[in-house]
Amino acid sequence: MQPIAFGPRVIFELPFLDGIPVTETVVNTWIIMVVLVVLSILGTRSFEKVPRGRQNVTELVVEMLNKLTVQTMGEDKKNFAPYMNTLFILLLFMNLLGLIGLRPPTADLNTTMALAIMTFVLIHASGIRKKGIGGYFKGLTEPFVFLLPMNIMSELATPISLSFRLFGNIVGGVIVISLAYGGLASLGEMIGLSALPIFQGGAPVILHAYFDIFAGVLQSFIFAMLTMVFVSLAME
Template sequence: MNRMGTEGFGPRVAFYIGDIPVSETVTVTWLIMAILLVFSIIATRNLQKEAKGLQLVVETIVKVINNLTKQNMGEHNANFAPFVGTLLIFIGVSNIIGLLGLRPPTADLNTTMCLSITTFVLTQYFGVRQKGLGGYSKGFLEPIPFLLPLNIIGELANPVSLGFRLFGNIVAGVIIMALLYGALGIFTESLLGFAVPFLQAGVPAVLHVYFDMFSGLLQSFIFTMLTMVFISGAME
């Protein structure tokens, strides 16, 4: 039995540590963490009073994230900017990593559900912290106590819909691209009588731009925006 085989369109086992399988999702996530860590060190190791070059780019990104947080969560919640920025950048890089030929970690439901559960836990924590346990629980009885079960179900549905939305959009792109590459390979072999992947090298490029860049960055923005809405809504 080949331990390195694949099953459907799911993430492969990249390698084993003893008998413990380490999936492609985990290894790519480690790579993304390393890239962001190295970039952060390089971008902040020689800060100047007058920003230019890479420092100017980083400061612009920080300002955009700070403004985005203030606009959606209010000035009093500006301290959420580091979390919002980390979430936005991590998901964004994870979604576009497919441009390097790697499987996006967000194409794994485990990753997207962990991110959505993190949002859910923070929502409940800051809601209780802001309103108190009694005040926060009272919100589930509004507008009428009869709706308590529906309000609870709706609250529990938020992380599920959040995780599945991100996962569905990213894995759909992965599957479509895999099918396209396979179809082009078969077409090329049928046309020439032997496998020469010349169509696979150029035709999918436009779709890669859409699924990996446009759709990927859009989904990271949507996930982050919904996270801010859920947390700030629980605190109001």
């Protein structure tokens, strides 16, 4: 595995508008989309009254995620479950992509900021739908009117904090793992084992286990949970 650069590489350019660069973030996201579509089709095909095999797995995953949404947001907000489930699964696949040697799309601030802006829009749209425009904006003046500027700044900071938290954790792991591979490759060259990547083959396993699996799953969970909490608070 070659060391990974800080920013995503440009894979190719679309031949119009003076060439639109398509980075590995976009390509890897396409790969994940295809995988998720295929898994969704396979997992929901030929459902039976008595579940078995892949239907059991599909129903178990959906039921667990639905329960998480209901427990976090309340029974009256269970209609948010499809979006929250999709968000969590998408983030999970993105964060785990490093396990197969591809750069996680969430290591690109463009991806995390786009997801955070979607959450930001959902938060305020849900609040306005629940309280009405007047009631929602009145909430920004509580507990005191003079706190309105600070409350607005707090709301605007939400997508920034969400995006940078996810991006920072994932890109940090990418950089550390990249440096580890580069350092181990140099060590192999120093002792004359450059043709046999012995160190790269085993030593970074612990790093992958922590940054790709543990941190990847945790950050997916945190982002989805914060989305649910913020939406719930906006509707209270």
